[in-house]
Amino acid sequence: MSSWWGDSVVNSEGSGSGVNINGSSGPGPQRFLISAYVPPHLRGHPPLSDVPATLPILSDIPSGPPRQPGNEVLPGGNRWGGAAVRDMRRPPFAGGRGGGWNNRTGGLDRGREREVNPFANDDDTKEPTFDEENTGINFDAYEDIPVETSGDNVPPPVSTFAEIDLGDALNANIRRCKYVKPTPVQRHAIPISVAGRDLMACAQTGSGKTAAFCFPVICGIMKGPPTQRPRGVRTAYPLALILSPTRELSVQIHEEARKFSYQTGVRVVVAYGGAPIHQQLRELERGVDILVATPGRLVDLLERARVSLQMIRYLCLDEADRMLDMGFEPQIRKITMMFSATFPKEIQRLASDFLFNYIFLAVGRVGSSTDLIVQRVEFVHESDKRSHLMDLLHAQKANGTPGKQALTLVFVETKKGADSLEHWLCMKGFPATTIHGDRTQQERELALRSFKSGATPILVATDVAARGLDIPTLPIIGRTGRAGKTGLATAFFNENNTSLSRPLSDLMEEANQEVPQWLSRYATRSSYGGGGRNRRSGGARFGGRDFRRDHNPSHGKGGRGGDHYGVAAAAVDMGVAGYGSGYGRGAYGYPGGHSAWD
């Protein structure tokens, strides 16, 4: 199998945007005999069958259907970052007495310290606000977005935040954020989660997903039954867990969640690797309601028994498919024993093993009809990539405001390639920096800041930046289309990427982009030999399709996965996924050759 190592360039004009279409997919499925995770302090104890079902006790849940060959998750990304929320209170919290507000322990109300104003950096006015400009959401672009929901008794969507009783404190934060009305994913997802239903949602990054899962969680914690957490132990007992695939994304989610939970008494803590653990431990000791974490650090904390998931009521996996793609699946299974969510059928099936009567939600791509982002594909030989990039940068400089370099995000395949390109760009007089996994966390965060601020207007990135990062002045797709602002995304294609020609042209077509004739010819040719493997499967459409609709006996709970979910199917769904979103880089399989940039 061969696919694309192609690199892509994301330019911004005034305010740019990006698409990348690098090939990437996870390592082969790792085979583990998964057993339920038993926290150290519980090891050696008999199964906790007497523990109230309201608590998601990890140790006594039969570890789901036995793993079988062919049952594993296939690697890959999807077009939209999937997010899944599971309401852990099922069956309905029976033991709740009272259930008033703020009468739990562990939140801020426990401490005496003043809460730092999370809006402080957003605005210099006294009353904290979060300028809508920063949300980058063009609500007009949302009006005609197709939304698909499926499942039993789907709670109806709302059209205003006021329709749901989120509580005064949360409403105040919504005002501070200047969220006027909910985005499509919020309109649908919030009532679903508030109703205590499990949810598998496909929506682009930037579509308001973070708020869509944070609001119900914060609201649920505030209104939920009081939680008695063990005292005198150094173990933290969060009520909600949000997992994300990269450290930067966790940081970002944490920042947003802090705004949403300001003065609600709900405490949000973030934990991720690459940073000293001590400060994170201190934060945890001060109490945590919502823990945002990357999987590795969370596993570490669990093993140290500094965090327990016994009281988790809500679990949210952001970019769930991505984490599975990254090989986190064993940890996620271990940590959560519940679900993941995504577009590819394979991952839906896995998720459905852990979700109960869940609702599937797919939100269409924003901007597909607004055409404010131009997505281009250019034929560029490996050896010409750098000079071609240079041409683009010069053109951008000439078109833009004099003296004000627009931000440009360049995706490359490898870490080495990123460093090398950075060096070359700097030599050519284009200040650039990089973000990739070989850099220290400090370097990564500095690079991101330096890029966002414009000090280093070119950021060369690997997959680490491929998802979810919100760069307001370079709105990744989904945050684009703000009035008058356009973006340009250019992908470099050459003969090494032949196998991607079909999915690529399909996606461009779907995004109302002009498909170059030469690409169509490649696509026609490759689809012969490819035996249709790259053809989109029947139900792909806009935002995903509930795999339960594709009636198949083996889909049932506990059903054996079987060959139906073979590699070919995965390649189809994921392959189609990548381009349109700009970050579904896992979409395409593996290319045949290395890029000249690497």
Add this chain to the structure above:
DNA sequence: AAAAAAC
């Protein structure tokens, strides 16, 4: 085969 995720 690349990258990402703990120490």
